[in-house]
Amino acid sequence: AQTVTQSQPEMSVQEAETVTLSCTYDTSENNYYLFWYKQPPSRQMILVIRQEAYKQQNATENRFSVNFQKAAKSFSLKISDSQLGDTAMYFCAFMMGGGSNYKLTFGKGTLLTVNP
Amino acid sequence: NAGVMQNPRHLVRRRGQEARLRCSPMKGHSHVYWYRQLPEEGLKFMVYLQKENIIDESGMPKERFSAEFPKEGPSILRIQQVVRGDSAAYFCASSPGRQVNNSPLHFGNGTRLTVT
Numbered sequence: 001a002q003t004v005t006q007s008q009p010e011m012s013v014q015e016a017e018t019v020t021l022s023c024t025y026d027t028s029e030n031n032y033y034l035f036w037y038k039q040p041p042s043r044q045m046i047l048v049i050r051q052e053a054y055k056q057q058n059a060t061e062n063r064f065s066v067n068f069q070k071a072a073k074s075f076s077l078k079i080s081d082s083q084l085g086d087t088a089m090y091f092c093a094f095m096m097g098g099g100s101n102y103k104l105t106f107g108k109g110t111l112l113t114v115n116p
Numbered sequence: 117n118a119g120v121m122q123n124p125r126h127l128v129r130r131r132g133q134e135a136r137l138r139c140s141p142m143k144g145h146s147h148v149y150w151y152r153q154l155p156e157e158g159l160k161f162m163v164y165l166q167k168e169n170i171i172d173e174s175g176m177p178k179e180r181f182s183a184e185f186p187k188e189g190p191s192i193l194r195i196q197q198v199v200r201g202d203s204a205a206y207f208c209a210s211s212p213g214r215q216v217n218n219s220p221l222h223f224g225n226g227t228r229l230t231v232t
Contacts, residue, residue, distance in 0.1 A: 091158050103172070
């Protein structure tokens with residue numbers, strides 16, 4: 001079974017600064033996908049960024065980028081130029097490829113607070 | 117194009133009562149997934165349904181929980197004889213097809229169930 005570990009229950013950052021959220025996972029699969037989801041106080045789950053394991057290039061989406069280290073099974077999220085609206089719970093998630101690629105396995109989350 | 121709609125947003129039930137949670141997928145989506153988020157935990161997969169079919173219910177508790185996605189109308193997650201441990205946020209997600217790697221899951225805002 002796959003597991004996802006987020007070792008930082010809470011983090012804080014000053015507005016406009018950069019913060020990195022860590023995530024490690026455990027799997028014996030070679031074909032899989034990794035995601036970061038944001039859950040603001042409204043409770044909606046919002047996809048932030050996605051990475052295919054077969055791609056060596058790290059995914060980026062505007063101020064959000066990942067550092068994907070496949071050998072180390074690490075998938076950290078970097079948020080640049082942090083904004084107050086980035087305050088939320090952030091969940092790292094794993095999905096297998098192939099016929100079972102519909103089930104997400106989530107970590108326990110990191111609560112990020114952006115301070116003015 | 118409305119997103120995934122869940123209702124009610126909040127639901128309070130006394131121990132022993134039944135809880136019915138509804139989910140209307142995005143327009144054009146025929147695949148529905150239910151996840152449960154216990155306090156201070158990530159989301160955990162419960163069940164995957166297509167219209168009139170349960171595809172994977174490996175995450176569903178064996179007793180008291182059931183789910184359906186009829187030909188017409190929303191998907192329903194039903195919890196009979198609720199207990200305090202059922203208190204959680206229940207999320208629904210939908211996708212147009214089974215292969216979600218190219219079309220990420222769209223989540224609703226969840227239903228927060230409180231059992232008193």
